[in-house]
Amino acid sequence: MDAAPSEHDFDVVIAGGAMAGATLALAIERLTNAGLKVAVVEAVIPDNRHPGYDARSIALSYGSCRLLADIGIWSGLSPFATPISSIHVSDRGHFGLTEMHASNEGVEYLGSVVELADAGRVFHQALSKAKNITLYCPAFVTDIERSINQVTLTLNDGQTLTTKLMVAADGAVSSCCDMVGIERFEHxxxxxxxxxxxxxxxxxxxxxxxxxxxxxxxxxxxxxxxxxxxxxxxxxxxxxxxxxxxxxxxxxxxxxxxxxxxxxxxxxxxxxxxxxILRQATRLISHRFVVVGNAAQTLHPIAGQGFNLGLRDVVTLAEELANAFHEEQDIGAMPMLQAYLTRREPDRDATVAMTSGLVHGFSNTTAPLILGRNVGLAAMSVCSELKAPLLKRAMGLVER
Missing domain, CATH: 3.30.9.10 (D-Amino Acid Oxidase, subunit A, domain 2)
Known part of the structure; x- marks a missing residue:
């Protein structure tokens, strides 16, 4: 990682250096062979007090672990990960239950649990070793100005950065989205x-x-x-x-x-x-601007889908950026952003719908719904065809 340069001109600037933003920066570095200049602007030095790396743990799906392996991060995280060998789902006081076992699916684990404090240290270290990533920390964006060919960002210490593409990965209540007028739907x-x-x-x-x-x-x-x-x-x-x-x-x-x-x-x-609270950005792309991670959507933790969905977002964005880079296209222009959006909208919509449906379906105490969901759980326990769609999404094995 370079020290903050005197020339503040970048290809991509990412606001937010917790797991989504850090993963995006590292994926871009890997997929372009450090061909793009990336800046990460992070408000808090990652340690145990970091709001994104507090005492909580995160459940990474099997698919997410594979994605992190593809960009070279999993080897650093895996020593801190506890594998999930089975998932047991039940309804208190009723007969319905279903189980999912890694051994039945022919994989070594269904997912892994990592403490966010450990993840923070691993990602911070990886950013510090990267060739073409500059980390501004502690720092945050106070102003965003967009012109036809670039975005100019002002940081809290007065420094200005220019970039072809701005990425908002600054959490559930994204100030960067606020600055460019992208609203949030909340439920x-x-x-x-x-x-x-x-x-x-x-x-x-x-x-x-x-x-x-x-x-x-x-x-x-x-x-x-x-x-x-x-x-x-x-x-x-x-x-x-x-x-x-x-x-x-x-x-x-x-x-x-x-x-x-x-x-x-x-x-x-x-x-x-x-x-x-379910929070969804009403738009994921705008002129030279894209929203990822919790800034794009913050989900109910019922099925552990939030970060796993965000990870699929950032790896897909890195792939589309790399495609544009290798084809010598403008990496911040609308064709790249539209290609990203086209790939991500179906997964995002399906995951949000599944998560919200589970919350409302299992929070309702009317007798027909209780019976229906218990019949469903019982049926899934004996019929693999019924369980397969839920299991695939739980394991993160979905189309990107």
């Missing part, structure tokens, strides 16, 4: 996610669990050191009292909701919460 799921790391009496053995309850889904994902990563979706009015519970009280409540498939819950780590 409040009326749920709050409680997150914590949990130690259980029985070893998780790489098993992931998703259990649907009256308040929302409870997910436990396998982590390192025998821990599991908890995401528990509850009604907003319930969250304050649950955060205020003692560890023992919280463990008892979780035991009642989750059951005993991992034995007794022995220890609950530090708890945190965040409201669950």
């Amino acid at each position: 409040d799921f009326q749920q709050v996610a409680l997150i914590a790391n949990v130690t259980t009496d029985m070893a998780h053995q790489g098993r992931a669990f998703e259990r649907f309850t009256q308040t929302g889904p409870v997910a436990l994902l396998p982590m390192s050191e025998g821990r599991s990563s908890l995401v528990w979706c509850v009604k907003p009015h319930e969250a304050p009292a649950m955060l205020a519970m003692s560890d023992d009280q919280f463990a008892d409540a979780l035991q009642r909701a989750f059951g005993w498939r991992l034995g007794r819950l022995l220890h609950i780590g530090e708890r945190a919460s965040y409201p669950l």
